Amino acid sequence: MEIKYSIQGILIYLTMTAYLMALFARLIRNKSFTYFSFTLGFIIAAISLGYRCWHTAHVPFQNLFEVFLVMGWAIYLISIFCRKTLKIKQTTADILLGIIVLFPAGFVFSDHPQQLQPILQSPFFAPHVAAYILAYIFMFKAAIAAVNGLFSKNPRDLSLDTYHLICAGFPLLTLGFVLGSIWAHYAWADFWGWDPKEMWALTTWLTYIAFFNFRFITKNRHPHINSFWAISGLLAIIITLLWANLSSIFSSLHSYAT
């Protein structure tokens, strides 16, 4: 764990502070200050991303530091989309999620700029990672709704939230998966390499397929088991994003993503 004294680090800590202020305001039920602080955090996160782009001269999707940085910014947009369009209100969870995803960027991963390897200089690079980042945030939110559903007296309502959030995230997850496969075809002349990272991505995708199948077959009569699938999907995402990249157990072609 390290504290960053760079401009990038300071911008991350300012975003986290704004999000913490929003969380505090939420807890004391001050609605206007909650949204003000959350929006302020989003603006600082946008400046932080812009600075990163300028500093590295490429889109900030290269490594886990940059992926978490983008997640900390995108959570605000997805929170608004869910509130306004899907009518799913999870503001406290969204703010907390913003702080959680910025923590590894602020304290764990190095912000040392890296040059882009030839294989990453592809038109598929940005859309592939962007689709996955957005999908992961939707699935994170779905798992939060699923956990709430497990302890709720009315799990059916929260099960519907979980379903709608997975409906929002799953096409993006599939798009990320498909773009990755097409990119692999052009980069390695093989659209499927049986690499551990690819297999974990397939496991994640299949877990959500199991969610849809189970929900369809049982006609949503077992919301607790639906919740189990949504939480399992999140576990698979965490393994795909972190364990498959960082662990020495899996020797992966995707090692540049660390």
Place this chain on the structure above:
Amino acid sequence: MIIALIAMSVYSTFIGAAKAKTFFNSPLMMVFWIVSFLCCIISFSFIAKTTKSTSISMIFIASILIFAGWFWASKTGHHTQRLIFKNNKYQSGIMLLYQDQVDNVYALNNYDKFTKLPFHVKLEQLTIDYYESEPNSLPMTKEFFADIHIIKDKKIAHSKTIEANKPLHYGGYYFIQSDSGQKQDIPYIILNITSDSGIGLTFGGYIFLCIGLFWQLWFKVLIKAGHRR
């Protein structure tokens, strides 16, 4: 079926890519794939009848196309192609090529067996650009370019510069540079040669899958849900 596939996917992550490829291409797994394929077709005919939804039909057609494409691109698929079409096409192999060398022989299965392409390949020139490196550190490759000629009937039939994410596609094969170096001052590259069989089916399936999923989940389920709430 899905739970079994999840379990096998998790298992395969621990055994590494090479063993996972062998495992999923084994004769026993071929039986599993065929049963899965048949299940997909039966589910499709049942669901298409009951829901009459175009988007769901697209998702099922996508699954069938992807299954078919993966099979046709697999080792067993290539074995089937050799039996039916009497051709000499293999799934993948590697070729070592020195600058100015002309060759058509490439190695299969980690140099266990060699076979020939129906044309010759020549490495005209190899260029590698590096990023500016810090003192005492190895420079990182910025870009590489391999000028390749395809020679057929002693004439240049096709030329292309291979670079990252831009393979050469000719005569049913893709050629990418998997490694390069110098031996006795002569530059060489190792070309990864992969058959293009099944790519069209798989990518067609991918397009159907994405359109079907966005249509069904975003434009049907979510828009309806937004109006209802």
